[in-house]
Amino acid sequence: MIRVEGIDVSYDETAVLRDVSIEVGEGETVAIIGSNGSGKTTLLKAIAGMQRTTEGKIFYDGMRVDGLRTYKIVRLGIVYVPAERELFPLMTVVENLELGAYRNKAWRKLLNVVFTLFPVLKARTKQLAGTLSGGEQQMLAISRGLMARPKVLLLDEPSSGLAPILVDDLYRQLHRLKEEGLTILLAEQQVPIALSLADRAYVLENGRIRLSGKSQDLLEEPEVMRAYLGLA
Amino acid sequence: MISLFIDGIICGLQLSLLAVGLTLIFGLGGVLNLAHGQLAVIAGISAAGLIGAGVNVPLAALLGVLIAGASGLVLDRSLMLMAYRYKGEARLLLGLVLTLGVSLAIEGYLNYSFPLVALTISLPILNVTLFGVVVRTTAIVAALIAILTLLSLFLFLKVTSLGKAVRSIVQNELGAELCGIDQASVRTFIFILGSLMAGLAGIAQGLTASLDVRMGMEFTIFALIVATVGGVRSINGTLAAGILLGVVNVFASFYVGTYLTFIILLTTAGLTILLRPRGLLGDWT
Numbered sequence: 062m063i064r065v066e067g068i069d070v071s072y073d074e075t076a077v078l079r080d081v082s083i084e085v086g087e088g089e090t091v092a093i094i095g096s097n098g099s100g101k102t103t104l105l106k107a108i109a110g111m112q113r114t115t116e117g118k119i120f121y122d123g124m125r126v127d128g129l130r131t132y133k134i135v136r137l138g139i140v141y142v143p144a145e146r147e148l149f150p151l152m153t154v155v156e157n158l159e160l161g162a163y164r165n166k167a168w169r170k171l172l173n174v175v176f177t178l179f180p181v182l183k184a185r186t187k188q189l190a191g192t193l194s195g196g197e198q199q200m201l202a203i204s205r206g207l208m209a210r211p212k213v214l215l216l217d218e219p220s221s222g223l224a225p226i227l228v229d230d231l232y233r234q235l236h237r238l239k240e241e242g243l244t245i246l247l248a249e250q251q252v253p254i255a256l257s258l259a260d261r262a263y264v265l266e267n268g269r270i271r272l273s274g275k276s277q278d279l280l281e282e283p284e285v286m287r288a289y290l291g292l293a
Numbered sequence: 294m295i296s297l298f299i300d301g302i303i304c305g306l307q308l309s310l311l312a313v314g315l316t317l318i319f320g321l322g323g324v325l326n327l328a329h330g331q332l333a334v335i336a337g338i339s340a341a342g343l344i345g346a347g348v349n350v351p352l353a354a355l356l357g358v359l360i361a362g363a364s365g366l367v368l369d370r371s372l373m374l375m376a377y378r379y380k381g382e383a384r385l386l387l388g389l390v391l392t393l394g395v396s397l398a399i400e401g402y403l404n405y406s407f408p409l410v411a412l413t414i415s416l417p418i419l420n421v422t423l424f425g426v427v428v429r430t431t432a433i434v435a436a437l438i439a440i441l442t443l444l445s446l447f448l449f450l451k452v453t454s455l456g457k458a459v460r461s462i463v464q465n466e467l468g469a470e471l472c473g474i475d476q477a478s479v480r481t482f483i484f485i486l487g488s489l490m491a492g493l494a495g496i497a498q499g500l501t502a503s504l505d506v507r508m509g510m511e512f513t514i515f516a517l518i519v520a521t522v523g524g525v526r527s528i529n530g531t532l533a534a535g536i537l538l539g540v541v542n543v544f545a546s547f548y549v550g551t552y553l554t555f556i557i558l559l560t561t562a563g564l565t566i567l568l569r570p571r572g573l574l575g576d577w578t
Contacts, residue, residue, distance in 0.1 A: 109471075135473035147468035149461045160461050160472045163454065209473060 062087045062244055063108065063139070063213055068117030068127070070103050070268075077103045078268045080117070085213065090245040092259035092276070094252050094285075100268040101248035102144065105215045108246070109141035110134040121213070136164075138212035144221050146202040150191025154182055157190050157201055161208030168208060175204035178234050196227040203231075213244045220251050232258055256280055296426045297543055303432050303501065305539020306439035309532045311494035311512060312519035313446065314487025316531045319520065320463035321476075321483045324376055324388030328368065328396040329491055330512025336361035336492030337504035338403060341412035350414055354499075358492035365488025368395060369481050377477070396509060403506035410506060412499035435497035442493055443532060446486075450528065459483060463526055491516075518558055522565045524572010533573045537561070 063085040070078040078100045085091045093101045106112035108119055110131040119127040126134055131141075149157050158175065162168035176183040179200040185193065190201060199219060206214055219235070220228040232254055239245060239258065249255035256262055256276040264272040264285060272282065279285050315329045340357030344350060372395060376388040403410075416430045423433070450456040458479055462469040469476060494512070498504040519538055523530030538558055545557040565573060 111467075111470075130475075131470045132473050132475050135471060141471055143467075143471070147465055147471060149464045149468055151464055152457070152460065156457055159454070160457055160469070160474070163458060163472045163474050205472070 062089075062122060063246065064120040065104070065108065066118045066120070068104075068107055068114040068119065070100075070107055070112055070114055076268055078107070078114075081265075081268070081270055082117075083263050083270070083273075085244060085246050088242050088244055089261065090239045090247065090259045092255040092262040093246070093248045093265055094250070094255055094262055095265035095271075097250065099265040101265055102217055103268075104265065105141060105217050105246065105248050108134075109139065109215055111141070135209060138210075139215065140206045140209045140211035140213070141215040142202050142206040142217065142219070144218035146198050148190040148198060148202060148205070151189060153187050153189060154193070154201060155186045157205050158182075158208050161205035162210070165208075165210070171208050171210070175207055178207075178237065179204055195222045196224070196231075199223060199227075199231065207238075211243070213246065214238070216245060216247045216249075218248060218250060220249060220254065228254060252285070253280075295424070296428070297547055298540065299423070299426060299428060300432070301540030301543035302536060303436045303439075303539070304543050305536035306436050306443070307494055307497045307501065307535075308515055308519050308539050308542075309535025310439040310442060310490055310497065312516040312523070312535055313443065313528060313531045314490040315516045316520045316523065316525060316528055317459070317483050318487045320526045320528075321459065322369075322373070322377070322388075322480045323381070323384050324373065324392070325385065325517070325525075326368075326487075327389060327392040327513055328399060328509075329392075329487070329516050330514070331396050331399040331509035332361045332364055332488045332491040333495030333498065333512050334403065334504065334506060334509040335364050335399065335495070337412040337495035337499050338407060338410050338506055340496060340499065341410050341504075342407070344412075345410070354414070354496045357496060358489055361492030361495065362485050362489040365485045365491075366481065368392075368488075369484035373484070377480075396513065400507070400509050403509075407506055412495070412504040413502075414496075414499045429501075431500040435500040438493055438497055438500075442490060446490070446528075455479070455482070514555075518562045522562045522573055524569075527572045530572040534565070537565075537573070 065081060065083045067080045067082050068078060069076065069080065081104060093104060095101050103112055107114050110129050114127050118125055121137060121139060158172060159168050162171055181197060182200060182204060185197065193201060203219065219231055223231065235258055247255060247259060256279060259276045262276050262279050263270050311333060315326060318324060318326050336357040339360045340353045343353035343356055372391050376384050376391055379387060414431060418430050420427050420429055421433065450460055458469065458474045461474065462476055462479060466476065495504055519534045520531055522538060523534035538561060541561050542554060542558060545554045549557065
């Protein structure tokens with residue numbers, strides 16, 4: 062569904078991604094794991110059209126999407142949920158969700174879908190997004206992304222800033238989305254939980270793909286264990 | 294005293310009408326449009342020209358406002374594109390220089406070609422009595438135009454999907470982009486809407502007093518002061534600031550004299566900014 066072919070990205074002459082190629086099939090959940098600064102976010106931003114590539118190509122359903130503006134990529138069905146959430150702080154929860162479904166007149170029908178997933182939001186419909194707790198804001202950000210009825214969801218560090226118990230809760234809901242057939246590309250620093258959700262994963266290191274494979278195999282890979290789990 | 298106060302409110306409504314477009318364009322486009330006042334003049338002078346050519350007053354006023362809107366569209370799609378290519382401060386500064394140039398060019402052209410044209414609209418009934426005070430009908434019509442326009446704007450922003458998209462861009466441009474909102478077309482729309490409202494403010498000026506070709510810069514300065522006091526991204530703040538400064542303006546002109554009015558207005562602006570640096574109503578959009 063998404064195919065990234067040998068892309069390079071640089072910030073001010075410094076290469077951030079070098080010759081990165083990944084593929085995400087329809088209905089698949091794929092994780093990109095790696096330490097801080099390894100280029101995970103940059104890779105997602107490049108796919109979402111928020112980061113220019115200097116080399117390589119990005120395809121979505123066989124159609125070239127690199128160089129398209131972000132809002133056009135969103136309308137094609139690739140929706141990026143950034144780690145910073147980028148909500149509308151002075152608008153209510155419902156207004157944020159409505160804007161997620163921008164140009165979709167039947168947006169009200171979609172509310173139930175996200176409220177079943179995150180019931181806590183239903184109790185907060187009239188509350189301003191800026192006054193929500195960190196966990197609730199993360200749920201709202203993902204929900205706003207879902208309101209666009211994405212074909213591919215790009216999730217950047219969904220666990221960031223959340224208490225462990227909330228992370229478990231969030232991933233349980235992500236499992237549900239996966240079972241419903243949504244294609245998910247996930248960047249995550251918390252490797253064990255990311256691999257528990259993903260079918261496959263790529264390990265990014267200093268802007269290059271270091272390893273890739275089935276989640277199960279990567280969990281047994283000593284190198285992954287050493288680098289990210291602190292185990293020998 | 295009461296009649297001064299009513300005059301102040303009416304003047305304030307006009308100021309709000311003028312300034313709210315400036316606020317919207319700044320909130321969305323990151324550009325302070327220094328040609329904003331000239332759009333009011335374009336509407337007024339076009340209307341005056343049409344009335345002179347025999348068009349009836351309401352139609353001439355409507356056409357004048359539409360001409361202001363069209364001028365806004367042209368400005369947004371031509372010169373402003375240069376500014377939109379940059380972000381943040383660079384865009385703001387380039388926008389200031391470009392719109393200042395446009396403002397001077399419009400003023401120069403109008404001054405050269407139509408030096409004597411002015412818009413003064415009078416109505417068949419001169420005065421009505423309101424709460425025991427005699428008020429000019431033209432002032433009431435001007436106030437009604439402002440109230441209805443501002444109310445519609447408020448409803449538009451609160452209720453419609455496009456209005457919510459406008460607010461979302463003001464609050465978080467990146468977030469809006471991630472919702473699939475095409476910022477450039479919303480920005481163009483708002484530039485036109487702001488220009489139409491400036492046009493209406495020009496017509497209202499023709500109703501309450503008189504509008505001539507040299508008033509553009511003064512309108513822009515008034516709009517800037519009001520927008521600053523209101524917190525330059527807050528629409529409600531701009532409305533409140535317009536009323537406040539309108540009342541101050543009328544009282545200052547009456548008790549102190551016109552020559553000191555600008556200083557008093559700027560002092561009021563300075564004090565509000567010191568006391569409420571985020572604008573009269575803070576972040577409330």
